[in-house]
Amino acid sequence: MLDSLMRIFNSEKSGKVAKKRLQMVLIQDRANVSPEVMELIRDEIIQVISKYMVIDKTDMELSLENDDDSVALVANIPVHNMKHHR
Amino acid sequence: MSEVIVVTSGKGGVGKSTTTANLGVGLAMRGQKVVLIDTDTGLRNLDLLLGLENRIMYDLVDVIEGRVEIRKALVRHKKFENLQLLPTSQVKDKSAVNPADLMALCDELRKEYDYVIIDCPAGIEQGFQTAIAGADTAIVVTMPEVSAVRDADKIIGELGRSEKDNIKLIINRIRPAMVDSGEMMDMDDINDILAIKCIGQVPDDIKVVTSANRGEPVVGDNDSQAGKAYANIVGRIMGEDIPFMEFEKEGFFAKLKKAFGM
Ligand SMILES: Nc1ncnc2c1ncn2[C@@H]1O[C@H](COP(=O)(O)OP(=O)(O)O)[C@@H](O)[C@H]1O
Ligand SMILES: [Mg+2]
Numbered sequence: 126m127l128d129s130l131m132r133i134f135n136s137e138k139s140g141k142v143a144k145k146r147l148q149m150v151l152i153q154d155r156a157n158v159s160p161e162v163m164e165l166i167r168d169e170i171i172q173v174i175s176k177y178m179v180i181d182k183t184d185m186e187l188s189l190e191n192d193d194d195s196v197a198l199v200a201n202i203p204v205h206n207m208k209h210h211r
Numbered sequence: 212m213s214e215v216i217v218v219t220s221g222k223g224g225v226g227k228s229t230t231t232a233n234l235g236v237g238l239a240m241r242g243q244k245v246v247l248i249d250t251d252t253g254l255r256n257l258d259l260l261l262g263l264e265n266r267i268m269y270d271l272v273d274v275i276e277g278r279v280e281i282r283k284a285l286v287r288h289k290k291f292e293n294l295q296l297l298p299t300s301q302v303k304d305k306s307a308v309n310p311a312d313l314m315a316l317c318d319e320l321r322k323e324y325d326y327v328i329i330d331c332p333a334g335i336e337q338g339f340q341t342a343i344a345g346a347d348t349a350i351v352v353t354m355p356e357v358s359a360v361r362d363a364d365k366i367i368g369e370l371g372r373s374e375k376d377n378i379k380l381i382i383n384r385i386r387p388a389m390v391d392s393g394e395m396m397d398m399d400d401i402n403d404i405l406a407i408k409c410i411g412q413v414p415d416d417i418k419v420v421t422s423a424n425r426g427e428p429v430v431g432d433n434d435s436q437a438g439k440a441y442a443n444i445v446g447r448i449m450g451e452d453i454p455f456m457e458f459e460k461e462g463f464f465a466k467l468k469k470a471f472g473m
Contacts, residue, residue, distance in 0.1 A: 138393030144400045
């Protein structure tokens with residue numbers, strides 16, 4: 126399975142491979158050079174979620190994690206309680 | 212309305228000085244008053260590319276340190292008298308000039324010239340900060356290779372942090388045959404990645420090297436693909452709407468032409 130995947134990847138033209146790799150690495154690069162932006166994203170996520178849940182803001186983690194061919198924004202937000210909604 | 216343009220890249224060797232020399236000569240050929248400033252202090256090169264290496268009396272550092280007036284340090288181009296070069300020092304280092312100095316110099320030159328074009332050193336340290344300080348527009352030069360594009364992205368970020376938001380891109384050393392076979396990124400790929408307005412794509416061309424050998428930039432040489440590409444960029448800088456050219460391929464026709472010596 127992994128083998129056949131690798132083969133497909135390798136048979137791809139190098140121009141396409143270059144483009145994909147750059148798009149991924151630049152997500153990381155740009156996040157690294159602008160921690161302020163990550164901070165803003167974090168604050169806004171807290172605001173939205175706090176409307177519905179009681180969350181632990183200090184233990185919240187937000188990071189970009191990369192796999193071989195994708196980058197994900199991973200959030201770990203401890204929930205203490207659910208707010209009542211009418 | 213005059214414009215101060217800095218030519219920058221992050222990575223070294225991608226063609227900043229070549230671009231600066233060609234834009235300078237190209238704009239001068241179109242009747243514009245142009246001054247080029249070499250800020251790669253310690254690694255002076257623009258004089259050689261323009262064939263002016265034997266005419267230098269004073270340099271940028273002499274001007275900044277107040278030893279001579281700007282006027283006396285400018286070197287006039289042999290063929291185009293509306294093109295001047297302010298060379299830099301080959302012995303001092305990049306700390307000899309700071310951003311405020313260069314900004315003041317640009318504002319002075321702006322009064323007399325249509326275009327002030329600054330050739331930037333590689334890197335993102337003080338030399339870069341100095342070179343961009345007085346600029347209205349930044350031209351980022353890159354090549355269709357992963358490391359050059361990544362460094363261009365970094366430079367674009369740095370420019371943004373310094374509130375330089377008018378940024379344009381030149382993609383240099385494109386190899387059309389490699390692009391055709393899918394083994395090299397093309398302009399659209401790089402546009403997708405960097406999202407910066409592209410004002411030129413320059414093919415890899417031996418005439419760039421042979422013209423540098425002679426100290427005569429290739430711009431305007433219509434037998435050269437790179438020469439045509441630079442002339443188009445000059446037009447776009449002057450506000451003309453020029454479509455991107457198709458590169459000549461080493462295909463059947465090119466081979467036939469060669470065989471008949473055309
Ligand atoms: N379009 C091109 N085709 C062929 N060679 C080129 C091209 N552009 C630049 N070069 C060569 O690449 C080298 C580096 O160019 P240079 O302008 O000195 O880069 P930089 O100023 O960014 O360090 C030089 O030897 C130059 O002749
Ligand atoms: Mg250079």
